[in-house]
Amino acid sequence: MTQANPQLNQHGELIHLLSIEGLSREILHGILDRAEPFTAVAEREVKKVPLLRGKSVFNLFFENSTRTRTTFEIAAKRLSADVINLNINTSSAAKGESLLDTVDNLAAMQADMFVVRHASSGAPYLIAQHLAATGRDHIHVVNAGDGRHSHPTQGLLDMYTIRHYKQDFTKLTVAVVGDILHSRVARSQLHALVTLGVPEIRLVGPQTLLPTAAAQMIPNAPLRVCHDMAEGLRGADVVMMLRLQNERMQGALLPSPQEYFKSYGLTPEKLALAKPDAIVMHPGPMNRGVEIDSAVADGRQAVILPQVTFGIAVRMAVMSMLAGVSQ
């Protein structure tokens, strides 16, 4: 039995952005195409366009994040929306209010869009389902990161960056390096890379973080696990680094940051194994000297700051697409 994709309406148009999994290549390219003109908005005298004028966007962050929240806020403001930031950690949830009660209250304040980050996988799905079940599906939901599941706008901005520098996905070798299994960023990246037709995707990391079976995480996808950094990087067009989360150090999965850096930290010497025009990406925040050397992070192949800039355009595209869709 096939279930209707909760992200799409009956015409196949995007009404929520919950995960990259389940979106077609056509939709992904459609979002990237739409993002392109938004990159120029920041260069105008008036850095604002009126596509979301009069709309209320609620940033619901049940988990801390400064950068993602800020880029969503900038994107919504450049679309002329009114943005309300709720840091739920310190408000109602701390007083015991349930997720759906919080959503009901904000919907009663005439919200048009929720941007949701939550430590539990599936929380944005739950909100979207709840809104549909209660006849309020004119309110759109954007997943800004849920548990270990998905961080779709990060995945999309990474694809925008790759397309910007490399154009054709179907000729690329991409290495994703780090704590892939625990990373919602990696999960979104991998689904996007596979959907866009990248023929060789290498998952690079230590055995303790990355069992060989990880190659099966997306069935029939060209994923290959490499426990050797040199093997993973050789001839790559794109190197996508992941942030090593400090909590992994405590679970006996990794010996020490220094030890990790020695094997899997991206140094100029290791990067030299990739193609000479390979680009280096990182979703931020970076741990210099743990997963990436400063000489690489600040080097000519790094596109880490352009990723941030493109992220605003991609989020503007997503929000204006959702708001512009009729039910």
Added chain:
Amino acid sequence: MSTTLPPVDELIDRLAAQMRPHVAPDTVLVGIHTGGVWIAERLHALLGLTQPPASIDVSFHRDDHHLGNGLRAGGRPSHLPDTTEGAHLVVVDDVLQTGRTLRAALNEIFDYGRPARVELAVLVDRGGRELPVAATYCPLTLGLPDGQSLDLARDDAGRLSFSLGEKRGAP
């Protein structure tokens, strides 16, 4: 209904003739994507202007975005001169109908600065205005019914032509 249109080249020549007494070498033509850009390129050559033609995409300012047809994939960014402050601009489009595109174009232009003067040049005014907008320069006025479409196309050799047809979804 049979309406025969003059060749596009002839219309462009007539439009250029109307504009010639009123433009200076530093006048900037601003073509609206897509048809207006093609016409602006031709006018630019005919009028011998020094400023390269500019182009704008009005997607960001359309008033029907909430109806689900606002943003099309592959919309191009606008390219306006570094400063439009104090400039004389002539907005160029193929067909003037409701006036909504021009309203959006004016909003787009003013996001870049405050020009001294803005005029409008179109090849065809087909009637059907929904806003108080008029062309400054226009060689041909028609009264086409709502259900009829009038589209400018460009072939591989760069030749422009109008085609008349039924609007999709028209009654």
